[in-house]
Amino acid sequence: MDDNSRKKHLLGMKELSREEIMHLLNLATSFKDVLRRDIKKVPTLRGRTVVNLFFEPSTRTRTSFELAAKRLSTDVINFSAPSSSILKGESLLDTALTVEALGADIIIIRHSSSGVPHMLARHLKASVINAGDGTNEHPTQALLDAFTIIEKKQETSGLRVAIIGDIIHSRVAKSNIYCLKKLGADVRLIGPATLLPSCWKEMGVEVFTDMDEGLKGVDVVMMLRLQLERQGKAFFPSTEEYFRQWGLSKRRLLSAKPDAIVMHPGPMNRGIEIASDVADGNNSVILEQVTNGLAVRMAVMYHLEEKKEL
Amino acid sequence: MSILIVNGHVIDPSQGLDGRADILVENGTVKKLSANGIKNTKGAEVLDAKGMYVLPGLIDMHTHLREPGFEHKETIRTGTLAALKGGFTTVCAMPNTNPVNDNAGITEYILKKADTGGAARVLPIGAVTKGQKGEELAELYMMRKAGCVAFSDDGKPVSNALIMRRALEYAKGLDALIISHAENLQLSGGGVMNSGFLALTMGLKGSPAVAEEVMVYRDIALAELTGARLHIAHVSTAGSVRIIRQAKERGVRVTAETCPHYFSITEAAVAGYNTSAKVNPPLRSGKDVAAIKEGLRDGTIDVIATDHAPHSPEEKTREFDSAPFGISGLETALSLGFRLVEEGVLDLPGLVKKLTSNPAGILGIERGTLREGAEAEICVLNPEKEFAVNAAELISRGKNTPFDGWRLKGAVEATVFRGRLSRWA
Numbered sequence: 166m167d168d169n170s171r172k173k174h175l176l177g178m179k180e181l182s183r184e185e186i187m188h189l190l191n192l193a194t195s196f197k198d199v200l201r202r203d204i205k206k207v208p209t210l211r212g213r214t215v216v217n218l219f220f221e222p223s224t225r226t227r228t229s230f231e232l233a234a235k236r237l238s239t240d241v242i243n244f245s246a247p248s249s250s251i252l253k254g255e256s257l258l259d260t261a262l263t264v265e266a267l268g269a270d271i272i273i274i275r276h277s278s279s280g281v282p283h284m285l286a287r288h289l290k291a292s293v294i295n296a297g298d299g300t301n302e303h304p305t306q307a308l309l310d311a312f313t314i315i316e317k318k319q320e321t322s323g324l325r326v327a328i329i330g331d332i333i334h335s336r337v338a339k340s341n342i343y344c345l346k347k348l349g350a351d352v353r354l355i356g357p358a359t360l361l362p363s364c365w366k367e368m369g370v371e372v373f374t375d376m377d378e379g380l381k382g383v384d385v386v387m388m389l390r391l392q393l394e395r396q397g398k399a400f401f402p403s404t405e406e407y408f409r410q411w412g413l414s415k416r417r418l419l420s421a422k423p424d425a426i427v428m429h430p431g432p433m434n435r436g437i438e439i440a441s442d443v444a445d446g447n448n449s450v451i452l453e454q455v456t457n458g459l460a461v462r463m464a465v466m467y468h469l470e471e472k473k474e475l
Numbered sequence: 476m477s478i479l480i481v482n483g484h485v486i487d488p489s490q491g492l493d494g495r496a497d498i499l500v501e502n503g504t505v506k507k508l509s510a511n512g513i514k515n516t517k518g519a520e521v522l523d524a525k526g527m528y529v530l531p532g533l534i535d536m537h538t539h540l541r542e543p544g545f546e547h548k549e550t551i552r553t554g555t556l557a558a559l560k561g562g563f564t565t566v567c568a569m570p571n572t573n574p575v576n577d578n579a580g581i582t583e584y585i586l587k588k589a590d591t592g593g594a595a596r597v598l599p600i601g602a603v604t605k606g607q608k609g610e611e612l613a614e615l616y617m618m619r620k621a622g623c624v625a626f627s628d629d630g631k632p633v634s635n636a637l638i639m640r641r642a643l644e645y646a647k648g649l650d651a652l653i654i655s656h657a658e659n660l661q662l663s664g665g666g667v668m669n670s671g672f673l674a675l676t677m678g679l680k681g682s683p684a685v686a687e688e689v690m691v692y693r694d695i696a697l698a699e700l701t702g703a704r705l706h707i708a709h710v711s712t713a714g715s716v717r718i719i720r721q722a723k724e725r726g727v728r729v730t731a732e733t734c735p736h737y738f739s740i741t742e743a744a745v746a747g748y749n750t751s752a753k754v755n756p757p758l759r760s761g762k763d764v765a766a767i768k769e770g771l772r773d774g775t776i777d778v779i780a781t782d783h784a785p786h787s788p789e790e791k792t793r794e795f796d797s798a799p800f801g802i803s804g805l806e807t808a809l810s811l812g813f814r815l816v817e818e819g820v821l822d823l824p825g826l827v828k829k830l831t832s833n834p835a836g837i838l839g840i841e842r843g844t845l846r847e848g849a850e851a852e853i854c855v856l857n858p859e860k861e862f863a864v865n866a867a868e869l870i871s872r873g874k875n876t877p878f879d880g881w882r883l884k885g886a887v888e889a890t891v892f893r894g895r896l897s898r899w900a
Binding site: 179256258277278279281283284298299300301302333362364367368 | 671672675676678679680747748789793794795797
């Protein structure tokens with residue numbers, strides 16, 4: 166990827182520097198103020214066109230991007246795979262070029278294959294925002310998580326963050342690892358050995374298979390959604406056994422610091438990776454994450470357009 | 476029409492030749508090879524090979540020509556032209572065409588097409604099992620009669636160990652060679668690149684070295700049990716090299732090949748989701764590359780084959796997960812091999828052996844030699860010539876090379892095939 170494309174797109178947290186991350190989070194703070202007003206819309210990007218190009222089912226992320234784009238006064242089109250030409254055998258690239266030809270300034274892409282945003286970024290003039298690609302990255306989720314952590318804990322440096330669950334298949338986990346490491350946090354991964362990366366040392370993190378051990382002294386407990394389709398593929402024997410070892414119960418949360426915050430990117434499997442009383446409890450910031458997602462996504466879109474004008 | 480190649484340095488491992496000699500070709504055969512010089516008396520077409528190496532035409536024992544069935548990727552015509560440009564006068568066509576080359580009728584079709592439209596010699600490899608399904612043995616005897624030089628389900632492993640055992644036993648009775656595509660499909664599990672840190676951070680499914688190694692070991696154990704001849708295709712890992720080395724030490728009839736991409740580049744070539752570097756087995760780590768080179772040096776790996784696997788640009792511009800595996804390799808193989816000579820891994824006769832007399836010996840074919848009276852199949856290598864690889868300009872329909880833009884030293888200057896001199900400079 167050349168420097169030019171790096172500036173115009175948001176492909177992943179791997180590609181961002183600490184300064185760029187901080188700039189985006191600062192912008193998000195301003196947009197969060199906007200979202201607190203009675204009139205939650207600003208004219209900043211009026212006349213721009215944003216396309217949500219989603220090849221994977223998603224309600225939350227797509228809605229969040231859509232609303233964020235609307236808050237910035239852009240025109241938004243949702244283009245999702247089931248109704249698209251993909252079924253007619255049109256290639257992915259042709260679909261993207263078609264969307265671009267409609268006048269898209271920003272294309273927000275979600276795809277089940279890793280690297281699709283990178284491929285489109287190479288071929289398109291529009292800005293590409295990665296809204297989740299395969300098991301690679303989900304950068305706006307990491308940004309909204311970092312934003313939420315800073316809101317609650319003031320800073321990230323030196324914080325102990327535990328990410329729990331299916332790490333190897335989780336783009337949320339990966340983006341969070343890259344982001345939080347760049348922001349100076351102490352990151353640890355907890356889960357069954359079959360779902361933890363074998364090359365964790367190279368990632369600069371620690372791993373634990375014992376959750377009580379791993380949660381000791383933790384400031385942030387970040388749960389991941391367990392992909393239920395992994396069951397029956399020898400990653401773990403049953404959801405019951407999984408919850409016994411890696412489910413976040415009230416008792417188990419006691420191993421973390423008393424003021425630890427509990428996060429989850431949603432949608433949750435209550436009773437599988439997280440107990441209801443924890444999800445709805447005082448330590449939970451899960452709904453605030455959703456609100457912050459709007460501010461962060463506004464910041465990202467604003468930033469990409471701001472770059473273009475330079 | 477005769478051809479006279481003068482002033483060249485002839486390297487022919489089949490005769491132990493390594494020195495200056497002239498070669499006269501008449502009616503498509505090597506009429507005379509002389510270290511004392513040959514005078515042009517009959518008005519032969521002359522190639523002055525001063526400063527160049529004159530080699531037997533190279534043999535690629537692992538090529539995908541795609542015809543019949545996948546002519547949008549390659550045809551026998553385009554594939555053999557690419558071969559000739561790469562210095563290969565003989566290519567062995569893998570059977571994963573459509574229909575699969577699993578019976579004598581298809582073998583005959585391929586040979587007929589090659590005879591009329593081929594720019595180089597095509598020797599078909601038949602499927603081990605019907606339809607390459609790994610269930611029933613294909614008609615090995617009849618395919619052999621029709622012209623198949625070996626048998627392989629390449630592209631897929633013969634997953635069922637009992638079927639592989641039977642294939643080896645049956646092939647032994649025919650003194651036929653079985654070539655193993657060594658991959659345990661459960662362990663490779665849909666992986667699209669090498670397992671490890673890079674795959675993890677790119678979010679791509681990894682295929683671990685062990686998926687290859689357990690199958691290399693299984694097939695060696697079965698070859699040992701049956702006494703059959705086994706050839707391991709596209710060796711890519713340090714563990715495979717070690718397993719093959721140990722098997723050879725205890726006398727198992729096993730031979731092995733690797734491909735230029737496994738000794739030239741690592742998995743890092745996949746960075747940026749470069750589908751041109753998506754190949755099966757996948758590009759591995761630096762440690763594996765070092766072990767492959769050591770295996771070439773010490774003779775554990777007998778052959779350098781291309782595994783030329785052309786695909787259309789449309790197929791390779793799909794998302795990484797969906798793009799097909801394969802590298803278009805015929806036109807860069809010799810130059811990449813020549814880097815091993817520059818690096819001191821092999822001497823030039825050693826390299827030439829792995830591209831001529833070794834594959835000829837393993838396949839049991841009378842080729843890869845400049846002996847007087849043999850059919851004249853010649854490759855002239857200019858060791859000083861540098862060029863930049865340009866994917867778009869490859870003769871092959873497959874432009875899928877991870878070496879696009881590379882500057883390589885050592886280019887094919889000319890080839891002789893069926894009495895015709897082609898100059899590639």
